[in-house]
Amino acid sequence: MITLPPFLRQLPHGTTTPCAGHGDLFVPDHPSPPASVTDEARDLCAACPVRAACADWAISTRQPHGIWGGLTPEERQPPRQRRRPACGTETGWRSHRMLGEDCAICQDAHVERQRAERLVRLEREHREHGGSPTGYRLEVLLGLPTCALCRAARAAYYAGRPRAQRWYRRAA
Ligand code: SF4
Ligand SMILES: [Zn+2]
Numbered sequence: 481m482i483t484l485p486p487f488l489r490q491l492p493h494g495t496t497t498p499c500a501g502h503g504d505l506f507v508p509d510h511p512s513p514p515a516s517v518t519d520e521a522r523d524l525c526a527a528c529p530v531r532a533a534c535a536d537w538a539i540s541t542r543q544p545h546g547i548w549g550g551l552t553p554e555e556r557q558p559p560r561q562r563r564r565p566a567c568g569t570e571t572g573w574r575s576h577r578m579l580g581e582d583c584a585i586c587q588d589a590h591v592e593r594q595r596a597e598r599l600v601r602l603e604r605e606h607r608e609h610g611g612s613p614t615g616y617r618l619e620v621l622l623g624l625p626t627c628a629l630c631r632a633a634r635a636a637y638y639a640g641r642p643r644a645q646r647w648y649r650r651a652a
């Protein structure tokens with residue numbers, strides 16, 4: 481005995497679906513029937529009173545073949561999950577930020593990378609300038625003790641700027 485899909489019970493009494501008697505169109509022998517066959521089946525589904533329920537049923541029961549509710553097997557596949565950048569990468573961190581998400585893995589990795597970059601820049605400031613106001617700022621951001629050369633370079637920098645110097649004296 482054939483069990484009919486439950487959505488057929490929604491049909492008004494005494495009526496049939498447009499696909500009735502068109503098995504050749506809806507479940508063709510060929511695994512990938514020509515477009516003309518598929519289109520004809522679709523047209524019949526478009527006028528079907530239980531089209532939405534039929535499509536839902538075919539999707540939820542993962543019907544592998546045929547046209548159901550006007551949809552081909554491919555069209556019944558769930559939309560592919562949007563590819564997300566891997567956690568721990570900088571693109572991952574940026575994508576969380578854009579979506580307003582919290583991710584401890586990405587946040588920790590980002591802070592770690594930022595710290596490594598700052599250390600490289602500080603090393604360059606020391607190598608190229610001995611010390612510099614930029615070096616001073618990096619030392620503060622890294623939570624390191626400021627070095628005498630960077631402190632002196634910063635003081636000299638602000639000494640040439642009378643307005644800023646006042647602020648600097650107050651802050652120092
Ligand atoms: S939607 Fe299409 S396949 Fe589903 S019952 Fe109606 S005519 Fe048949
Ligand atoms: Zn993440």
Ligand SMILES: [Zn+2]
Nearest residue numbers: 611615627630
């Ligand atoms: Zn320094």
